[in-house]
Amino acid sequence: MLYSDDFKDLTGINDTTILIGREGKQPVRLDEHEGLIFLSFDIDPPTPITPTSEAIPGMDGVRDKGSTTYGPRNMVARFLLKAEDKRDYADKLSELILRFDSKQPFQIIDEDRPLIMWEHVKLSDKMTFERLGPAIGRITIPMVSFYPYGKYIGTIPDSWKRSFNTQTFKVYNPGHVPIDPRVNSDMVIRYHGASDHLTISNSATGEMWSYLGTTAAGDTLSLEGVMSKKNEQSVFDSTNHALITLAPGENEFEISGTSGNFTIDFDFPIYYFQ
Numbered sequence: 001m002l003y004s005d006d007f008k009d010l011t012g013i014n015d016t017t018i019l020i021g022r023e024g025k026q027p028v029r030l031d032e033h034e035g036l037i038f039l040s041f042d043i044d045p046p047t048p049i050t051p052t053s054e055a056i057p058g059m060d061g062v063r064d065k066g067s068t069t070y071g072p073r074n075m076v077a078r079f080l081l082k083a084e085d086k087r088d089y090a091d092k093l094s095e096l097i098l099r100f101d102s103k104q105p106f107q108i109i110d111e112d113r114p115l116i117m118w119e120h121v122k123l124s125d126k127m128t129f130e131r132l133g134p135a136i137g138r139i140t141i142p143m144v145s146f147y148p149y150g151k152y153i154g155t156i157p158d159s160w161k162r163s164f165n166t167q168t169f170k171v172y173n174p175g176h177v178p179i180d181p182r183v184n185s186d187m188v189i190r191y192h193g194a195s196d197h198l199t200i201s202n203s204a205t206g207e208m209w210s211y212l213g214t215t216a217a218g219d220t221l222s223l224e225g226v227m228s229k230k231n232e233q234s235v236f237d238s239t240n241h242a243l244i245t246l247a248p249g250e251n252e253f254e255i256s257g258t259s260g261n262f263t264i265d266f267d268f269p270i271y272y273f274q
Helices: 086-099
Strands: 018-021 036-043 073-082 106-110 116-123 128-133 136-145 150-152 168-173 188-202 207-210 220-224 227-230 249-267
Touching: 036 136, 073 086, 073 116, 086 136
Parallel strands: none
Antiparallel strands: 018 106, 036 073, 073 136, 106 116, 116 136, 116 150, 128 136, 168 249, 188 207, 188 220, 188 249, 220 227
């Protein structure tokens, strides 16, 4: 049987750990203050989901019947749970179970990649506890991120410009993932100024959005997810019902129908495979 004294010099064995967050709350660092000694955090590679292929008589290979998507990402964290005595061990274990309550999703940040957050995570199976002594045990926490990409949570540098006042400009998406308002509802494009039949075109994707009406100098047109608004009122029926997405890398834009001074601003998330 191993005892807690056998592990007394393990405090600080790793100078990084993971943080767990909840909506509207500050993330909590899972470290010695929680009675935890971090061991490892591993994320499975992305799992491709490829539509059924089709064999064509007389043709080598098979025909790809559609685009590949990616499934959820499995991840696992491992800790030692170290307590003062058996009662303290039981209390800390209960606190840890509550930390990972999965009735609501939580967020995970790996301090080895501190600018990336996994934003919709739950337990994928029960935690496992291996008692190593009266007041110490090894904890394994299996989790799943329902979205396969990690979200960038760092500061946006000036070089990733997002506000423009010219009719041609480039918007840079530094992530690995296209930003699609049908999936990423927090993508917003705002046009401030006068216009008549405004159009916004992205040559990187071949998309063009247009508004058939007019705006005055103090008005704002916004594309918020799949919604089109003028001064916070829906004008979807007065558009061509199109959407604007952002490809990874540079996106060359052109707008027409402007009148006088204007600005156009982009706000969108950035995602990485990690």
